[in-house]
Amino acid sequence: MGDTDALDVRGLCRRYGRRWALVDVSFRLAPGRSLMVAGRNGSGKSTLLRIVATAIRPDRGTVSVLGHDVRQDREAVRGRTALLSHASYLYEALTALENLKIAARFLGREATRAALVPLLAEVELAERADDAVSTFSAGMRKRLALARTLLQDGGLVLLDEPYGELDPPGFRLVDRLFATFKAKGAAVLMATHLLDRGAALCDEGLVLEGGRLRWQGPARDLPERGGLDPATLPEGTA
């Protein structure tokens, strides 16, 4: 049994209408370990992360996060996962600080300026704490979304394209935060197209193609096997 696994995915299937986004995907991730999910656009990476985070339900198969089933025990899973999604989950009309305050209050955390500005400083947004999110660039929104993810103490951190929209200093920020999550003992599942970067950070890797698990192995082998385009993975590497 994978009760002690940070993540245990078995025979996972999900479809949108008549199109299958994930077909019979199975893998495990031990606590404290990290896994890179690679694959072309539409290969099912985001769907996989959203199912694990309980944002959407699987059609078939089981997904267990730290021993809690995503179907039966949603609240427990949510309390143990932190998702950085494609969507920023932010309110445009509110300031960066107010957005963090809302999340902190729901999490039962201290929601004062003194407690939250250091988080903004960590993503280099402290000077824009009182500016409305509507005035932010896409990269700044991503940084704020990262700060929001930092608020959650998840045993499993899910990062969906964390480098998207960021500048090179932003890339280094993600690398640093990735190390922070690992240092806290969290398992990390990261979907990214930056294979070299992901391989340098993650312990394990897997490639999705058309919703199916195409390859799984040590993350350091992924760029060598697939170059920078997972779609070019040689036949028979699964």
Next chain:
Amino acid sequence: MTQLLAAVHKEWLLQSRAVAPLVAVLVFGATALLLFSFAVGPDYELLRGNAPGFLWLALLLSSTLTLAESFQAEMEHRALEGQLLLPASATAVYYAKALANWAQLALLGIALVPLMVALYDANLPRPLALFGIIALGTAGLSAPGTLYAAMTHQARSRQTLLPLLLFPLVVPVLIASVKATSLLMLGDPMGQVWSWTLLLFAFDAIHWSLCGLLFGRVVED
């Protein structure tokens, strides 16, 4: 309770940045009252008799604007999903949103009363009691309205879909509200206003408890 306070705080922040839509709804309601008075003409007896109905008609029409837009900010960057994944209690999120919508509609109703008095030469013997009826009636609109707004927010034609779903459900609330308002403004020789108020209170209790239970199922995948 912590979750409810967090959700109310969020609504307070969002409402404090949305003054322009509030003004638009107030203008819409005032315009509706004005047009009804033009339609009836300068017959003050007729205007006074119809004033309660016109007031609630203006409130009902305005409510579709308020309710349809109440989930706009939640959907812009999937903020609602983000809250539920924290995890925030869906019930707390619902009640805070319904309270915010209720406050808006009740304030709108109270703001329309002076205009109704001016345009229709309406009697206002017990203004506080009338405000109480407005509070109860708008509570009956906002509870199911918030639920249906959540259901229809992703539909392209939500402005059409919301009234189609909501109006049949709130007919009993509207009848009780209009009847209680009429009795307050036009006289109540049989002492019926309390039975209508009680009926209104019962509808509110049913709507607020049922919709709170259903909201989680509506917003989750």
